[in-house]
Amino acid sequence: MISLAQTAILLAAAVVAVSLFRFARLSSILGYVCAGLVIGPWGLNLIGDVDRIMQVSEFGIVLLLFIIGLELQPTRLWVMRRVVFGLGTAQVALCAVLLGAGAWALGEPPLAAAVIGFGLSLSSTPLVLQVLAERGQLKTQHGRAAFGILLFQDLAVLPALALLPLLAPLPGTHQAGGPWWVGLLKLLAVIAVVIGGGRLLLRPALRIVARVRVGEVFTAAALLTVIATALLASLAGLSMALGAFLAGVLLADSEFRHELEADLEPFKGLLLGLFFLAVGMSANLGLLKSEPLALLALTGGFLFIKVIAVSALGRLAGQRADSARRLGFALPAGGEFAFVLFTLAARQRILDAATSDLLILAVTLSMMLGPLLLIAHESFIKRWLAPPQQPYDAIEEHDIPVIIAGFGRFGQIVARILRVKGLPFTALDSSQTHVDFVRRFGNKVYYGDASRLDLLRAAGAESAQILVLAIDDVDASTRTAVLAREQFPRLKIFARARNRQHAFALMDAGVQDVIRDTYGSSLEMAASVLEALGETPAAARDAVRRFRQHDEATLALQYQVKDDETKFLATTRESAQQLERLFEADRTRPE
Numbered sequence: 001m002i003s004l005a006q007t008a009i010l011l012a013a014a015v016v017a018v019s020l021f022r023f024a025r026l027s028s029i030l031g032y033v034c035a036g037l038v039i040g041p042w043g044l045n046l047i048g049d050v051d052r053i054m055q056v057s058e059f060g061i062v063l064l065l066f067i068i069g070l071e072l073q074p075t076r077l078w079v080m081r082r083v084v085f086g087l088g089t090a091q092v093a094l095c096a097v098l099l100g101a102g103a104w105a106l107g108e109p110p111l112a113a114a115v116i117g118f119g120l121s122l123s124s125t126p127l128v129l130q131v132l133a134e135r136g137q138l139k140t141q142h143g144r145a146a147f148g149i150l151l152f153q154d155l156a157v158l159p160a161l162a163l164l165p166l167l168a169p170l171p172g173t174h175q176a177g178g179p180w181w182v183g184l185l186k187l188l189a190v191i192a193v194v195i196g197g198g199r200l201l202l203r204p205a206l207r208i209v210a211r212v213r214v215g216e217v218f219t220a221a222a223l224l225t226v227i228a229t230a231l232l233a234s235l236a237g238l239s240m241a242l243g244a245f246l247a248g249v250l251l252a253d254s255e256f257r258h259e260l261e262a263d264l265e266p267f268k269g270l271l272l273g274l275f276f277l278a279v280g281m282s283a284n285l286g287l288l289k290s291e292p293l294a295l296l297a298l299t300g301g302f303l304f305i306k307v308i309a310v311s312a313l314g315r316l317a318g319q320r321a322d323s324a325r326r327l328g329f330a331l332p333a334g335g336e337f338a339f340v341l342f343t344l345a346a347r348q349r350i351l352d353a354a355t356s357d358l359l360i361l362a363v364t365l366s367m368m369l370g371p372l373l374l375i376a377h378e379s380f381i382k383r384w385l386a387p388p389q390q391p392y393d394a395i396e397e398h399d400i401p402v403i404i405a406g407f408g409r410f411g412q413i414v415a416r417i418l419r420v421k422g423l424p425f426t427a428l429d430s431s432q433t434h435v436d437f438v439r440r441f442g443n444k445v446y447y448g449d450a451s452r453l454d455l456l457r458a459a460g461a462e463s464a465q466i467l468v469l470a471i472d473d474v475d476a477s478t479r480t481a482v483l484a485r486e487q488f489p490r491l492k493i494f495a496r497a498r499n500r501q502h503a504f505a506l507m508d509a510g511v512q513d514v515i516r517d518t519y520g521s522s523l524e525m526a527a528s529v530l531e532a533l534g535e536t537p538a539a540a541r542d543a544v545r546r547f548r549q550h551d552e553a554t555l556a557l558q559y560q561v562k563d564d565e566t567k568f569l570a571t572t573r574e575s576a577q578q579l580e581r582l583f584e585a586d587r588t589r590p591e
């Protein structure tokens with residue numbers, strides 16, 4: 001066990017280092033790693049028993065995998081399937097092949113080269129997401145792509161953790177341990193027991209514990225769930241993280257998902273911090289002196305390969321050049337699972353100890369350099385490539401009843417009708433180029449971001465009656481809706497939605513009047529087509545009216561079940577059948 005004095009040293013090092021790194025706007029994970037370097041054997045040597053701390057801290061990875069499993073709702077994966085299983089698969093495969101081929105060319109055996117290539121292809125999910133969140137880039141095009149790739153990496157590491165012990169050579173031989181089908185049967189048995197036991201025992205047991213209404217008892221039940229499934233997988237010779245992940249996936253669509261995640265988050269954060277401290281302490285800094293060129297070449301080489309490969313994949317996926325570059329610079333660093341894989345591979349004698357130490361130190365350095373590379377890239381872009389950012393316009397008019405946020409093709413039509421009716425409005429648009437363009441045609445529009453509270457206040461949102469939300473970007477539109485509902489509850493919002501999912505997000509924000517983009521014009525064209533086919537104008541308008549009523553009722557029903565894929569699809573099929581029956585009655589009705 002860790003002594004009380006060691007615990008005090010670890011906590012003090014974490015508090016000081018993480019605080020300093022956060023003040024410097026750097027990732028807290030880097031703070032943990034650097035704290036470990038300082039207090040470890042190669043630093044002040046305040047703690048020497050690193051292996052025991054590493055064994056305790058690895059439970060943080062188990063908790064991380066459980067929470068990742070909780071977040072893997074089928075509906076979420078289905079919505080992001082192209083990014084997760086398309087771009088994510090391509091990233092892991094391409095980087096693993098390139099890096100594995102490099103390791104093989106340098107003399108590593110094929111199995112070791114494959115482990116090295118796969119381990120270095122992974123990135124740190126907490127590190128990347130935290131850096132992107134700190135820079136406000138999670139909702140951008142490259143931020144969403146990075147999240148999808150990281151989600152696939154978290155999924156891909158599970159088979160690797162399960163298979164690695166099965167590929168280890170037997171004692172005294174150079175052959176892999178046991179037939180492959182034995183390991184596969186173990187894996188299937190663990191999955192069957194976790195799923196079956198979860199359905200029959202776990203959920204009913206959690207319902208009973210929830211009725212007790214004692215918070216610490218439910219927290220204890222949550223920890224017991226993770227530990228029990230981890231031990232089950234361990235007894236079968238598989239990774240503990242695999243068992244915890246399966247339990248998380250099993251409970252992802254349960255009513256306990258959010259409470260479990262909230263209860264376990266503090267434990268996960270502390271143990272992950274301890275894990276990164278242990279990584280820093282276990283890093284063999286002697287390699288900086290004995291093999292500095294090899295270490296720097298390895299670190300710089302795999303960072304360069306990943307930046308180029310991921311940027312190229314981003315362009316092939318249809319992203320803009322700047323977005324693809326940002327994606328490449330967001331994901332080059334190694335990840336925490338590389339530490340787990342390389343440590344496990346060294347224990348199983350797939351990698352020799354010296355190679356494992358070199359790889360772990362290279363990944364540690366890459367995690368320190370990764371955020372700095374992204375910051376340097378952003379600074380270079382802003383200074384040399386990006387156009388100068390102009391200050392937002394000062395809004396002169398006040399007490400205007402209507403604010404139009406977004407002055408594209410949708411907002412401009414609303415504005416033209418208000419203008420001919422003599423009704424004043426304040427128009428905002430966040431694109432300086434677009435504002436300059438529409439002003440050439442005599443439109444009065446201000447350059448400003450409506451998702452900012454100070455801009456909305458300056459536009460007179462406190463006294464205005466109506467906000468026309470016509471912003472083209474889905475995320476900015478949703479943010480503005482949430483902000484307006486929270487800060488100006490008396491302001492009536494009419495929002496334009498690009499599609500059904502955007503409409504659902506606006507409805508989540510409390511917007512009641514949602515007008516779907518191109519919906520009205522599509523209905524108008526449908527009426528014209530019916531008339532051209534021989535329908536009377538009255539009959540065509542009546543058909544379109546009934547379709548609209550039915551579709552709006554379906555939208556309301558789908559909103560109620562939007563997070564349940566099974567019910568959502570069932571509602572869609574049932575609605576289509578009802579619509580067919582509705583119009584079938586017209587076709588069979590005698591004239």
